[in-house]
Amino acid sequence: MDQLNPSDLKAILHSKRANLYYLEHCRVMQKDGRVLYLTEAKNENQYWNIPIANTTVIMLGTGTSITQAAMRMLASAGVLVGFTGGGGTPLFMGCEIEWMTPQSEYRPTEYMQGWMQFWFDEEKRLEVAKQFQLARVQFIEKIWAKDRDLKDHGFYVDDLDIQQALDGFAKKIPHPTKVGDLLLAEAATTKQLYKIAATRTGLKDFSRNPEQGDLANDFLNHGNYLAYGLAATTLWVLGIPHGFAVMHGKTRRGALVFDVADLIKDAVVLPYAFICAKEKITEQDFRQQILQKFTEHKCLDFMFDQVKAQACKNHDVDGEAL
Structure with a gap:
């Protein structure tokens, strides 16, 4: 052969x-x-x-x-x-996000150079973090508005509680003057979304604890790590090291992976973790469901678009397809 x-x-x-x-x-x-x-x-x-x-x-x-x-x-x-x-879960190498990445000298340099033009300026870095959070809200609205499976389980983006959570966060995003304040607003909104998802799936005693061991928490852990894989791929292809984060950088070395994964986690992983926990499906079936939705909603494309848009904003990059 x-x-x-x-x-x-x-x-x-x-x-x-x-x-x-x-x-x-x-x-x-x-x-x-x-x-x-x-x-x-x-x-x-x-x-x-x-x-x-x-x-x-x-x-x-x-x-x-x-x-x-x-x-x-x-x-x-x-x-x-x-x-x-x-x-x-978890990804080994301690609490870091670490991947064995292919060694290629042919990856682009222009995205990294564009990223560096704003990254050392704290105000510009905060502005990019805000843009990521706005994109996150918009992606939730887009996916929850068109996903029929979510609607079948009561996730309607125009419901009052969902609109209040998303609109309230969107209005808060422009105002923080420190990354810590933006992180607090983001955490409060995610907590609201957990409550919304738990109410719609009948898991009313839910509390987010990665070590809890119940199905919803396990599925959230699992789905988040799949999202981290897509984020790590995006950053590797664009040539941007994981350490140059815009939100999580003070706590974790691989934090840019978390920043990019956050773009799609709440839109896809969060609701389906609760839906699949309610249906008591197997971990393998949950994984297949999440991967199918990542593909259906072009999550990887969205990650690429958002990271490239911020890298290109203050730099002359032609933004070729990757």
């Missing part, structure tokens, strides 16, 4: 890639020019192909290993790899 090199694959823009994998109890390897994962069945081993040209992130969970040859092919295709705990 002829060897298939990653360079022979038809290029798919990172912003258009559809696949994000979480694997557990398997071995990832290269075989006949393809990346496969091997699972051990009762009487035989089974191989499954990973379409690396259409994949953004691979998260390796409990009981996994990966070969050097597979890593070489994944790096050539620009796929990020991270090791996680069971169910996709």
Whole structure:
């Protein structure tokens, strides 16, 4: 059989890639020019192909290993790899967001240069944080207005409580003079959205605690880490290091990943974590639901657009597709 090199694959823009994998109890390897994962069945081993040209992130969970040859092919295709705990959380390397990122000297430099033009100015950095939060609110309104599955579970964007939460936050965003104040307003709004989602799904005793162990909290953890994978991919492709955050930077080194993931978490992960908890579906089914919605609502595209818009604002960047 002829060897298939990653360079022979038809290029798919990172912003258009559809696949994000979480694997557990398997071995990832290269075989006949393809990346496969091997699972051990009762009487035989089974191989499954990973379409690396259409994949953004691979998260390796409990009981996994990966070969050097597979890593070489994944790096050539620009796929990020991270090791996680069971169910996709937490991402190992302490409390940081750390990914094994492909080494490529051909990524753009202009977005990083544009980012640096504002980043060292505290006022400009705060302004970008505000723009991200406004985009976050607008994305929630857009997705909740058109997603039929959300409407089937009572999430109507023109309901009074939802409108009050989103409009109230949007009106607060322009006023903070410190990042800490913006973070407080953002946290209060997310708490309101938790309450809204809990009310609509009948989980009225819910409280957000990542260590709680109930389905809603577990699904929120899991979905958030999938969003972090998309955010890390966006920043890697654009060549912007994770440390140059606009909101979370004083607490975590990988904070820009959190900033970018926040653009889509409340719109997609939050409501579906509660809906899937209400329906008591499996973690695997929840993951498939979230990934389907990420693709349906073009979440990765949205992340790229928002980060590029801020990087290009004060810099002469042509904003080519990536």
